[in-house]
Amino acid sequence: MLSLFAFLSYPLLFVRAAVTRDFPWANLLLFLIAMALMVWGLRRAFAPDRAHPLPSKIGGGVLATLSLIVLAFFIFTVFVWARLMPASHGAPQVGQQAPDLTLTDTNGKTVTLAELLSSPVGANTAAATDRSAIPPKGVLLIFYRGYW
Amino acid sequence: MAISVDTPQESLELSKQAGYTFTILSDQNTEAIRRYDLLHTGAGINGHDIARPAEFLLDSRGTVRWINLTENYWVRARPEQILEAAKVLQ
Numbered sequence: 001m002l003s004l005f006a007f008l009s010y011p012l013l014f015v016r017a018a019v020t021r022d023f024p025w026a027n028l029l030l031f032l033i034a035m036a037l038m039v040w041g042l043r044r045a046f047a048p049d050r051a052h053p054l055p056s057k058i059g060g061g062v063l064a065t066l067s068l069i070v071l072a073f074f075i076f077t078v079f080v081w082a083r084l085m086p087a088s089h090g091a092p093q094v095g096q097q098a099p100d101l102t103l104t105d106t107n108g109k110t111v112t113l114a115e116l117l118s119s120p121v122g123a124n125t126a127a128a129t130d131r132s133a134i135p136p137k138g139v140l141l142i143f144y145r146g147y148w
Numbered sequence: 149m150a151i152s153v154d155t156p157q158e159s160l161e162l163s164k165q166a167g168y169t170f171t172i173l174s175d176q177n178t179e180a181i182r183r184y185d186l187l188h189t190g191a192g193i194n195g196h197d198i199a200r201p202a203e204f205l206l207d208s209r210g211t212v213r214w215i216n217l218t219e220n221y222w223v224r225a226r227p228e229q230i231l232e233a234a235k236v237l238q
Contacts, residue, residue: 091204
């Protein structure tokens with residue numbers, strides 16, 4: 001009974017929630033709490049007065065190792081893997097003219113940067129044919145990785 | 149507008165599901181991505197080339213007024229940052 005409780009007292013926080021903030025304070029805090037509970041649970045499992053010591057120690061050891069692996073994986077993917085990107089020194093700097101683009105919109109129609117700069121609010125909306133609409137003050141290009 | 153290597157059909161799906169009203173454009177042959185030096189070779193699914201994340205704010209003449217080349221792809225420009233940068237376009 002006691003050993004079962006010892007198993008259940010290890011919270012396996014496989015919380016790899018999407019990082020929506022610039023620094024994953026919440027996730028790291030959860031990991032900290034998980035580690036503290038893990039240490040507490042391990043101490044209980046390895047206490048000399050346990051009724052069935054061996055299952056508690058094995059279970060405790062396994063779960064603790066798994067928790068550490070999850071934590072290491074999280075730290076690696078968030079802080080190391082996500083930074084492995086090309087330096088992009090050739091990208092246009094502030095003050096430079098943006099290179100022209102010829103791309104395809106979601107209707108299969110070809111769009112160039114010149115068109116984007118002159119036609120109001122996108123090429124495939126009602127505003128595009130409204131002659132009284134004001135041309136855009138600028139264009140925000142968001143390059144993303146895709147596969148969302 | 150948002151640019152990626154996804155096909156127009158994939159982008160249309162995404163746009164519909166998420167309810168986006170802005171323009172999503174496809175750069176499947178990575179031509180624009182390479183012209184802007186944003187190519188991240190082999191980083192996509194199945195080792196495809198994709199763009200590294202970046203944002204460029206252009207004025208009405210096509211001059212770059214603000215860029216964001218994030219060092220960490222989890223960290224992107226927030227709307228407030230872009231709106232602040234866009235004030236220069238007034």
